[in-house]
Amino acid sequence: MQHAAADNGLAGYVDRKRRLWLFSLMVPGLALVGPLMYMLVSPNVLWLWLSTIFGYVVIPMLDGVLGEDLSNPPEEAVPALEADPYYRYVTYALVPILWISFIVNIAFLGMHELPWYGTLAVILATGGSLGFGLNLGHEMGHKKTTLERWLAKITLALGCYGHFFVEHNRGHHRDVATPEDPASARMGESIYRFVFREMPGAFFRAWDLEAQRLERCGKSVWSLDNEVLQPALISAALYALLIAWLGIEILPVMLLIAFWGAFQLTQANYIEHYGLLRRKEPSGRYERCQPHHSWNSNHLFSNWALFHLQRHSDHHAHPTRRYQSLRDFPDLPRLPNGYFGMYLLAYFPPLWQRVMDPRLLEAVGHDPQRINFLPAKREQLMRRYGLSEAPLDGAGAAA
Incomplete structure (x- = not known):
């Protein structure tokens, strides 16, 4: 798996994960394997559950067995590491994989009579692949090149979630780990409550942010320069063509797939900042986002499958840093x-x-001023965990 460091100008550094990033192509590609096996090998519905079982059962087991990787690339190697085109080509390659998988799976559903649990399997697998597309859009949407930014929009359009391009970069990164952020989960908030706050909140914030930008530029919100409308038009064209081909009855299925794809993002948002809070400074502004305002995971296989998304702490502290050079830090919420x-x-x-509330309390030193509480449960949680509003000393005890 090693490569010649000198050939890539990395000053002697060897990225031992270089070839392993191909798992970020292979795992999303499993959504296509089930229908292909069903058509080419045997019409067994179990094939259709392959990618979902792999995601929810096999990957957590692999993470448990393989453990964590705490290593970081040396800073002197980072400029050359980020300039190495190989890592960008890997992300580029995922775009056609996701588009082909989506279209083939929709066609498969439109052309095959399946039992309800077979249809459900394909919906979950295809929506799951859209979740990987959102992750890809997340990685490329932060970059400055026109190609990567448009590839992000094209990928996000598959699941009708193109507004994420605006909302995440200009909204979530600004408000993360504060009560103002619909994409930061609060202590005591279930994922089922969170989804009803996060999904609509993300869209409305994206629209407002883009309307404000266009107004500053002297343009109409309905201009084709609107970066919420751009991917939405791609989504509308794609879905209209699929309906014209397969019939209107495919629309509810596509909408369910799009929802499940969006829910993959909701799940990630839920766990990435659960309960963590940036403090307000005397000026009334929130402190700068630091690595300890995100939950981090160094588990090997899931990081290989997600372009290092789980090194989320470094990502929020340094959002333009490319996935291959994201770092771990000591004393992070883990x-x-x-x-x-x-x-x-x-x-x-x-x-x-x-599982998570004790970890949250440990991460913030039992300081309620560093916890983003669900307001309705604040007093209940304070009593349950014996928290005090009094300032804490350095040892985490009430002064």
């Missing part, structure tokens, strides 16, 4: 498993709170 395992845990709120 997740007990990778994202896929944490998704499962979040589906059971009492279990989630039993």
Whole structure:
């Protein structure tokens, strides 16, 4: 898996994960494998569950077995590491994989009579692949090149979630880990409550931000320069063509797939900042976002499958840093498993709170001024965990 460092100008540094980033192509591509096996090998519905089982069962197990990687690239190697085109080509390659997978799976559903659990399997697999598309849009949407930014929009359009391009970069990164952010989960908030705040909140914030930008530029909000409308038009054209081909009855299926794809982002947002709060400075502004305002995970396999998304702490502190050079830091809030395992845990709120609330308290030194509480549960949680509003000393005890 090693490569010649001198050939890439990395000053002697060897990225041992260089070839392993190909898992970020292979894992999303599993959504296409089930329907192909069904058509080419045998019409067994179990094939259709392959990618979902891999995501929710196999990946958490692999994370548990393989463990974590705490290594960082040396800073002197980062400029050459980020300039190496190989890493960009890997992200570029995922775009056609996701588009082909989406179109083939929609066609498969439109042309095959399946039992309800077979249809459900394809919806979950295809929506899951859209979640990987949102992750790809996240990675490329932060970059400055026109190609990467348009590839982000084209990818996000598959699941009708193009507004994420605006909302995440200009909204979430500004307001992260504050009560003003609909994409930052609060302590005591279940994922089922969070989704009703996060999904509509993300769209409305994106629209408002883009309307403000266009007004400053002297342009109409309905201009084709509107970066919410641009991917939305791609979505509308794609869905209209699929309906013309497969019939109007495919529309509800596509909408369910789009929702499940968006829910993958909701799950990630839920676990990435759960309960963490940036303090307000005397000026009334929030402190600068630091690595300890995000939950981090160094679990190997899920990071290979997600372009290092789980090194989220460094991403928020340095949002333009490319995935291959994201770092771990000591004393960060840490997740007990990778994202896929944490998704499962979040589906059971009492279990989630039993696992994550103590970790949250430890991460913030039992200081309620560093906790983003669900307002309706603040007093209840304060009593449950014996928290005090009094300022804490350096040891985490009430002064």
